[in-house]
Amino acid sequence: MFSVTVRDHIMVAHSLRGDVFGPAQQLHGATYVVDASFRRRDLDDDGVVVDIGRAAEELQSVLAGLNYRNLDEERAFAGMNTTTEALAQMIADRLAERVHEGALGETARELDGLTVTLHESHVAWASYERAL
């Protein structure tokens, strides 16, 4: 199994609902360093998992929809907790849509899976892994 990973980041504000979150129930923020990993069993005819340039562009494009925002005011997140885990899933699902639409190239339709990891600090991170 092969994989290729590209890294980018976003800087957002948000608050979390639920006693479990303690002081993170207040409006605060985070830099999420985001790693998107694409997996496939065999390489394509160019010898790659995915066109890494397009992968980086599509990741940046997905993140642009979140970057420099207060997630508490984004309609896409209404009624949900924007935990690191939930954001990883949302970013992975949006990347999966782009893969299916062909935005990462025709051969990217053969990708087997996708993992998105969000690093919220040097001591904590969360991942979401899914099939394609």
Next chain:
Amino acid sequence: MFSVTVRDHIMVAHSLRGDVFGPAQQLHGATYVVDASFRRRDLDDDGVVVDIGRAAEELQSVLAGLNYRNLDEERAFAGMNTTTEALAQMIADRLAERVHEGALGETARELDGLTVTLHESHVAWASYERAL
């Protein structure tokens, strides 16, 4: 599949028995930077894999039992080699016990698995992965 990881560290002395260990048969030491990853298929009602604050506390508490020690003199390790791999397993097993006891919260009992990685330097690390 989702995961959440927290990082902490310990500073211990020890020696290893067996020709394979060369100069590491002498009493020496290590800083282990420890990553504990918790996995589950679906998020709980708060939208998390585990209460990350409790996860960090329980990891710190497990590590406190090892930190600033000479492992050669710890009864828990009598008759065994405290290799990086073996320490990863012991830390993972102790965390698993805490999960089962409910120390990481009620919903943490639904966790699917756990991986502990010990970084012994910038060029070497070891992991142990288990089900919960």
Next chain:
Amino acid sequence: MFSVTVRDHIMVAHSLRGDVFGPAQQLHGATYVVDASFRRRDLDDDGVVVDIGRAAEELQSVLAGLNYRNLDEERAFAGMNTTTEALAQMIADRLAERVHEGALGETARELDGLTVTLHESHVAWASYERAL
């Protein structure tokens, strides 16, 4: 010249005023990974620059006053831009006060200087360096 550095982090929301900031004029957020470096020409009688445990505690204590906040609503920042540079200066100045009050120990009064670095992502950071 000797130095000792300890690392911690904060997660805050804020917005910046001025066209130069582009989209960062919107309410957004950041994880700042904070490195506080203490400098002195000669070691104290214990052979250290500063008691590293107390240094870490005082850094954490200074950061606790900022962590999980929306800096736009903090009185301490009224009328100023909470840029990474300005936050580095504020944290350094608060640490300097603690050094002068003796909170880092008596011998820490002999420290020569202090640098605070705030990493806002894997590709950008800012520092403020001052005498003590």
Next chain:
Amino acid sequence: MFSVTVRDHIMVAHSLRGDVFGPAQQLHGATYVVDASFRRRDLDDDGVVVDIGRAAEELQSVLAGLNYRNLDEERAFAGMNTTTEALAQMIADRLAERVHEGALGETARELDGLTVTLHESHVAWASYERAL
């Protein structure tokens, strides 16, 4: 499941064929920071996955065959694209041969698998994972 990882690096020149590679079709180069991970279900009698010293030596030895070279002129790569993914596979396959020959020790023959990751920058890396 246990794993042990060792890190080393190579510095090579190469060019890539295919429109998908854009400016990387020109002769350029890369530092690849290489992580080789060895996996096995149970530890051997010494309590390790593999003799980490021998693992590091064999990785270095495999990399020595590539280091400081222009890969476009290496016979081993004739007719193929030396993408990061393809290099990860080649390095993994060469390490696998050494495992099978006993170069990593007798008990290393019981290894279950191997993953090689090549970091081409701070924002991009690729992996190849295989059974042993």
Next chain:
Amino acid sequence: MFSVTVRDHIMVAHSLRGDVFGPAQQLHGATYVVDASFRRRDLDDDGVVVDIGRAAEELQSVLAGLNYRNLDEERAFAGMNTTTEALAQMIADRLAERVHEGALGETARELDGLTVTLHESHVAWASYERAL
């Protein structure tokens, strides 16, 4: 004293002349992860050392002139050794020109100095520091 640093990277081929370089006399390559640090005594009216967006753009623009090249064939390097140190100096000097031309903004003309660091691997890097 304040500083702001931005990070980017290039991937180049080159060879070095002189027995001291051993196997690096052959055509090989490197990824250089490049950190450009800008220093000034006092912040400007926006509370920054430099517009970090423009700093990142100008660094990328300077690096674009080197990226995906074989430095042995670049006229700018004719007759010189493209060591990591020499490349750091060239990049710093080109950034300094841009600062002086006003490309980083009017207030950037008040910058006091500049340091460029090139990381050639996880175990080696070089810096060049100059006044502005």
Next chain:
Amino acid sequence: MFSVTVRDHIMVAHSLRGDVFGPAQQLHGATYVVDASFRRRDLDDDGVVVDIGRAAEELQSVLAGLNYRNLDEERAFAGMNTTTEALAQMIADRLAERVHEGALGETARELDGLTVTLHESHVAWASYERAL
């Protein structure tokens, strides 16, 4: 001013004397990731600060005298506290001797200074800087 840095590491046991050290008064250990930085105003005729290969070899050789040891039993440290700061100084001084003896090459005698940094964990490090 130019600098070149090489990284290596040691794994040692030790204990520290003095109430300030708390639990670190017990026999414990550390991995020190060691960065040695060499500085000079102008490059030599080969365009380098120092032959990086020899710098790495001499650092490794100095560290070999400490690696896999219990520092409490080393005569060189009798009567002193082997704090991270003190070890940084000792390593820097031993490297300085080698520079003066010509072990890093003739032109290395023109080096202006040397800084040694010891990372004891992902959240703490210490440096010693000296002239040559």
